[in-house]
Each structure stands twice: as structure tokens, then as C-alpha cells.
Amino acid sequence: MSSLHSLFHKVAEHLNPVLKNSKFKETGVLTPEEFVAAGEYLVFKCPTWSWEKGHPNKRRDYLPADTQFLITRNVPCLQRADQMVFGLGDELEQVGDDGWVSAYAGHKGLSAQDEDDIEEIGDVNDADVQVPSAKEIERLTRGVEGIDVESGEQDLDTPLGQAAEEEDEIEDIPSDLDEIPDIDDELEGFDAAEEDEDPSAAAAAAAAPTTSATAGNGDDEDKILRTRTYDISITYDKYYQTPRVWLFGYDEQGKPLTARQIFEDISEDHAKKTVTIETHPHLAVQQASIHPCKHAHVMKKIIERAVESGRREIRVDQYLVIFLKFMSSVLPTIEYDYTMSSDI
């Protein structure tokens, strides 16, 4: 949406002082130091995540140079969110759905609506927030006490669900999103590169999602899937004092996804309400981001309910692991790693 909103956010972030004292139990927010500690814990527990330095010009001085933001890459996404048979979102209490900030209004142009949004953001009412149910919190906090051991023994022979692209038209996406250009037409006229005959290259047909085997090679043990993949990063949002999730996606052929396509992988409750396309704070490109205006509130509820239900207190360095579990209800089909190894 609007560059006005971005600008507002940037100015506000600049003026907002860096949070010094821990308030995570009271309000669900993090100091930069706590963000780094929680990031270290995540990287330690889930080595698919790592720290990045980002663009030198965009370095935030309240974070150490080497730990500017977290990233995990090449995360598969097998199906679109609306194909989910069971949605985690269903388990959430739908409190005051109307109260969600409609932060996304297409990434070009500016409307009067935008200015309203700006005032709305940053002022969180209890009633606005979609709070996970007790059952959901039970699920979210479970891993913290040391389970979720991955079993390596899986049946790889079972064909996967319909991972191929769906045909459904999505009708209610804002119409000003970029149309997907038909680039393939333009690629005609390219000569296949001269190349020597190569018997050792795995037959590419084996890579298609529906193919069960390379004929006669005994390779049917395995499914190499061509799925969408995502690079997911987590930055520290100084204004909201919470982590913020950014998405960049690639299609089955490795081409960048359009915003419209990315929206297909975000649960319907959030896709058009809390996802914005903005310039990544540490990179030079725009990405889709889950707007963080409700994160602190939801995290506070999760922390409170975990304590109420008699569980161990949640430590601040466990924040991101729980946060990612909460995010999995927003990104139900993106298979990023938030599990822990068994040695907790």
C-alpha cells in the first residue's frame, strides 16, 4: 500500500525510542537485546534459521551488525492455503473480526482509506484481536517443554496430495494487483544450448510432482517435489517492538511469485487484512509482510494463558519459537521449521 503509510512508519520508527527494559511478560513486546537472545535460541534449536547482516546501508545500530535479522530459505509450500483440509484458523476464536486493520490496499496508489489506517495502527483494543483459544495455546506452548522430536522414519512411497497448482479462480483479490505476465511466449525463439549428450543427468521427468518414478531405475523410493518455495525472514520492528515476518516466494520453476500468488499461501483471515507489500528493512526489494500491529497482544495472551494453565513460565528466549508456532496459523502451508531438537 501507500508510500505514505511506509513513510509514516519510518518516521515513527525513527522517533520511537529503543525499548530498554524488558516488558515482554506485561505487554508481549521485546527489546532488541531480547530479540537477539530469542533469535540465538531459534538458530540453536532450528539450524535451518540463520542470522543475516543485510544491506550495509540499512544496518540498524540498536542491533549487532552480525545479527540484524533472521532468515530461512528454500522452505517448501506444497499447497495453497485454501486447499487446507483442516485449518488451524478454525480453532481460533474469531473475536471482533471487523476490528482487523485493513492494511493492504494494493501496492500502488493511495486512497483516503490509507490515512485512516495509519491512525488505527498502533492503537490496539482488546476486542480487536484474534486470540488463540486455550486449546490452541496448549498446542503452541507444548514444544517449549521439550517434545516434538522429529522421527526420521517416514513412508516416502505414499504419493503426496495434490501438490500441483490448483485451477480455482481467485476472485476477491484486489484488482489492481499486477497481472501475471505471460512471459513464456516471449521465450520462444531461444535455441536450446549446445550441449553434449548426458546419460548421467537424472531424467527431469522424475522431478515433476505427479511422476512416481524414473522408469526402471529403482528411483521410485523418492519424490523430488517441484513446489513453491519461500525465503522467510524475521526482522525486529522497532515501532511495534516485536518480530515481523517477511516473505519472498518462488514458483515451481524458481521464478519469483507475484503478490497475488503469495496471497494464496496466507490464510484467508489474514491475506487481505494484515499483509502488506513493503520495502524490506534490510534488503533492497519489496516483500510481503505480516503486519505486526497485533503481534505483541497475541503473544501476551499466549504467555498469560500458558502461565494460567499451570505450565512452566515462558522464557524470553523462547519467544520466537512460540511466535513461529503462532505464525503457522497465518501461513498454514509454508513448511518452515519451528520444531525443536530433542535435547531441551
Next chain:
Amino acid sequence: MSEILRFEPFSSAVEPEFWASVAHHKLHTARLDTAARDVQGSFGCGRRHTVRSGGESGQTVAVPARLRVGAGEEGGANGGDIVVGGRLHNTNTVEDFKRLDKGALLREAGAAVLEAIQSGRASEDPSLLWGFVVVSFADLKRYRFWHWFGFPAVMADPADTVWSAAQGVGEAVGSDDSELAGLVGGCAQFVSETRHGAFLACRRNGSWQVRPLSAWGDCMAGASSGDVLVGFVDPSSHGSRPGWPLRNLLAWVRHQRLATRRVRVLCFRDGGLRGASGAEMRQRAQSVVVGVDVAPGSEALLVSGWERDAGGRAAARVADLSAAMDGERLAAAAL
């Protein structure tokens, strides 16, 4: 006839940051100069994902091996990733892009790999085995980036074959947990400390030592064939097929004048298991050991490796980044 060893091809993963830096360089430095330029990419261990969404949760899927290019130093590589160099040929027009002699570019890159093997430089720096080629045309008005990656593989003629089918590293090592932990942990440590994507693992008196490729003579001296593994960081996560980097590593092995043609290859996929206990490694290790019959080499240099699309055709690609690189927004972000 024994089964031909097949490899899981690389697919390129180009982060938008890479195109942003190409565009910046083109506008501010290179302008109409089309001289090839060095770029860097990286790859890491392949891994399998346990699916939590849809269908039966708990299913495991393997995702394709990727060679990633990003921006800045080391292509934006992660800690345990292997950094490799590439040559970017950026043309001024789409016609030039189509006209580039791609066969010649790939052969040239393959010849450089062979030279690095023959001169012994690859033994000191295995990343020289994996130089890649990118041809591109940047349509800066529309933020479209035409590109094609080539991952040159020096082909074995005749092809290398499998003499011992792929098995998990746990089975290959036997039932001794501490031995397994020594091998997997030793490899993970070696890779993260040296950033070498290829190495040797030698068993002496029941414990594994991980050494650089240059220790080949030492390792082989007096060792029985089961006690030496030629290891590499394997971006493939396929159950039995090793990833593309093994191809040029086998060309290196071919050059070492073996007494036996049979080697055991460790396709190392457990960079994340450094420091885990033996029991945990037995449960979670995904590395694979495969026995390869290394064919005697032929004189001719045969190279393959232009990236193919899902249908198996060699084809160029276009990345449309108009949404991610809209000029006004970038200006506002003060790049």
C-alpha cells in the same frame, strides 16, 4: 551392465537482491560494457522436510537441490554454506542474449574445472570444482531479468556406475553410535571451519578423521577400501541420487590414479547435526553413502549442465521483479 550413477541436477535460486545488484552495477558502473564479471553463489546440505500441513502430517518430502545467488559478499551465504564462484555474462539486448554461444561458455567453464583438477589447485580449494556460468539480459525499464544458469559438469565417458547402492550413513558405518557421531560430527565441524565442500574421511583404529582433499595420498596409503570415504556437501535430498557437485569431484578422483576404481562416496547432508549425540545422529542423520565405480577417463572434454525446466527442456528463464523493484519505492527506500 551395472547401473549408471545419476545425479540430481542443480536448480538455480536467484534472490531478488542479486538482480538488484546486477541492475545497480549495469546502471552505475558497467553501462554498455558487457565484459563478464565474477559473481558468487552458494549451496548447502540438502534436507528433507516433515510436512505439517494437509494430507497426512508427518509425511516427508525432499525438495530440489539449489544453487543460490544473492547479493554482496559470498552471495549472502549462510554459515555452513559452500561459496562458489561464477561468471556473469550480462548482455545489452535480448538479441545478444539469444545469440550468445552458450555451448562455448559452458565448455570454457568445464575446461577451467579440468585445469584446476590437473594443476592440483582443486585439491587445495575444492570450490574450484564448481564454477558456474550465468547469462543474462536485464530489461531495466520493466524490471525483467532474462537469465540462464549453467552448472558445468565434466562428463565421464563412459559414465560412472554404481557398485554399491546408496545406504544411510548409519547403516554404512555399522552399529557403533560413537563412531557414527565421530564421522558425522567430524564432517560437520570440518565443513563449517574450512568451508571446503569436499573432503576425505579416513578410519583409523575405529575412529574417523576428516581431512582435506590434499591428504589423498596419506589417506589411501595402507588403508583398506572401506576405510576411506570421499565426502562432499550434498545439496540433493533425494534418497539415492547424489547432487550435481559430485560430478566434478568424481572427475577429480579420476585424476588421482586409483589402484582400485571403486570408491565410496559420502553424500553429506547433516551440516545441522554438529554436536548432536550419537543416538540422536542415528535417528536423524540423512547423509547417504554410495559406492561408485569410477570409469577410466577419456581424452575428450564433454560438458553438460545448462539448467533445464520442469519438462526437461533446456530453456532460459525470465524473472519479473516489477512488483518487488518498483522504482519509486526503491527511491523512497534510499538504496
